[in-house]
Amino acid sequence: MSLTSAAEKQVAVAAVRRACVLASSVFNKLVKNETLTKDDKSPVTVADYSAQAVINTVLSRTFPDDPIVGEEDAADLRLESASTLRSRIVELANEALTADLRAGEQPTWGLGPDSAQTVEELLSTIDRGNYAGGRSGRMWALDPIDGTKGFLRGEQYAVCLALIINSRVELGVIGCPNLPVSASDPSGPRGCIFVAVRGQGAHQLPLDDPFSSTPTPISIPTFTQETLNLLESVEKAHAKLSFNEKVASNLGITRPPTRMDSQAKYCSLARGDGGVYLRMPTGVGYKEKIWDHAPGSLLVEEAGGVVSDSRGEPLDFGLGRTLGENFGVIAAGKHVHSKVLDAVKRVKEEEETSQ
Ligand SMILES: Nc1ncnc2c1ncn2[C@@H]1O[C@H](COP(=O)(O)OS(=O)(=O)O)[C@@H](OP(=O)(O)O)[C@H]1O
Ligand SMILES: [Mg+2]
Ligand SMILES: [Mg+2]
Ligand SMILES: [Mg+2]
Numbered sequence: 604m605s606l607t608s609a610a611e612k613q614v615a616v617a618a619v620r621r622a623c624v625l626a627s628s629v630f631n632k633l634v635k636n637e638t639l640t641k642d643d644k645s646p647v648t649v650a651d652y653s654a655q656a657v658i659n660t661v662l663s664r665t666f667p668d669d670p671i672v673g674e675e676d677a678a679d680l681r682l683e684s685a686s687t688l689r690s691r692i693v694e695l696a697n698e699a700l701t702a703d704l705r706a707g708e709q710p711t712w713g714l715g716p717d718s719a720q721t722v723e724e725l726l727s728t729i730d731r732g733n734y735a736g737g738r739s740g741r742m743w744a745l746d747p748i749d750g751t752k753g754f755l756r757g758e759q760y761a762v763c764l765a766l767i768i769n770s771r772v773e774l775g776v777i778g779c780p781n782l783p784v785s786a787s788d789p790s791g792p793r794g795c796i797f798v799a800v801r802g803q804g805a806h807q808l809p810l811d812d813p814f815s816s817t818p819t820p821i822s823i824p825t826f827t828q829e830t831l832n833l834l835e836s837v838e839k840a841h842a843k844l845s846f847n848e849k850v851a852s853n854l855g856i857t858r859p860p861t862r863m864d865s866q867a868k869y870c871s872l873a874r875g876d877g878g879v880y881l882r883m884p885t886g887v888g889y890k891e892k893i894w895d896h897a898p899g900s901l902l903v904e905e906a907g908g909v910v911s912d913s914r915g916e917p918l919d920f921g922l923g924r925t926l927g928e929n930f931g932v933i934a935a936g937k938h939v940h941s942k943v944l945d946a947v948k949r950v951k952e953e954e955e956t957s958q
Contacts, residue, residue, distance in 0.1 A: 605650035618661035623778035625699040653695035654747035664713035673732020673745040695740040707814020738921040746894035755862025761865040765897035770921025775898025805905040821874040832858035834877035865890040869899025874908035880934040890925035909940040
């Protein structure tokens with residue numbers, strides 16, 4: 604089934620924008636006790652929880668039958684000890700839901716002055732993200748703050764939302780509050796929304812006015828040996844950066860890699876700021892989550908690129924909340940992708956024979 608209605612796109616853009624406004628406003632006011640450490644030792648902040656509450660509220664009001672695969676859940680917030688955190692999340696989520704940002708939004712989306720929710724409503728709305736995913740049907744994949752560590756450092760992070768139908772990503776929306784509007788002017792204005800609809804291309808919009816602005820089409824340019832470079836994770840625990848270095852040298856790449864948190868990497872690739880997004884598993888058995896790749900992979904495909912794992916197989920969004928056994932991710936323009944795939948295979952072989 605292809606996406607024929609523009610309603611999903613408009614709703615997703617509105618929801619992502621509200622969450623981005625929330626996240627950037629909260630950044631300067633974050634205090635120490637507003638961050639928790641999850642069981643997997645990764646951080647989660649009041650911004651992650653309240654952004655998930657806001658986006659799930661919008662989706663629940665507009666597409667009440669659609670399940671949501673969201674990164675966060677409210678279990679830790681229900682604890683007695685979390686009362687301060689809970690109140691702050693309720694305050695932030697309601698501020699974002701009731702803010703007067705109406706331009707382009709429909710009255711039926713339930714946003715604006717009368718749309719505040721109670722604590723219990725907000726906690727159960729966060730928990731609407733508990734869907735297990737799977738092969739068939741419609742579902743949304745949500746990463747309310749992707750690159751939480753980048754968010755905490757004041758660097759790149761992204762609010763990421765995708766609509767998946769029968770295991771195929773049909774719509775992807777990514778908000779990047781800290782990403783320069785143009786990579787050629789890194790100290791210029793910041794704040795972009797990227798939108799991809801399957802079969803309709805990839806576009807960039809300004810975060811502060813996504814509805815009245817004309818979307819800018821984006822596509823992956825042709826790279827030369829001199830201009831090609833890698834886009835990679837900042838966190839060493841998230842990807843095997845030593846492997847990337849070998850691939851770069853195997854390909855004769857001379858430009859240094861660009862390190863950036865979050866799916867801003869997919870966005871940068873889609874508009875040509877970097878040539879290859881390479882993410883190889885670190886070997887600790889971590890499974891990639893669908894919300895970390897769904898919108899970004901469609902954006903890159905719609906910008907003329909190819910996204911696969913390190914065997915050249917497509918990413919499978921129908922396996923549940925994760926992408927299954929981790930074979931990494933290679934995303935690049937069509938012609939570059941096959942070269943990177945070959946180089947990855949060569950480096951893997953080299954590593955195997957030297958062991
Ligand atoms: N061990 C391990 N291996 C691979 N990936 C992991 C791992 N742990 C976490 N994550 C996920 O990485 C998401 C952010 O990673 P990025 O590479 O995009 O950014 S970063 O530069 O590493 O911060 C990050 O997303 P957020 O949790 O939304 O910030 C995680 O989903
Ligand atoms: Mg996280
Ligand atoms: Mg993430
Ligand atoms: Mg996240």
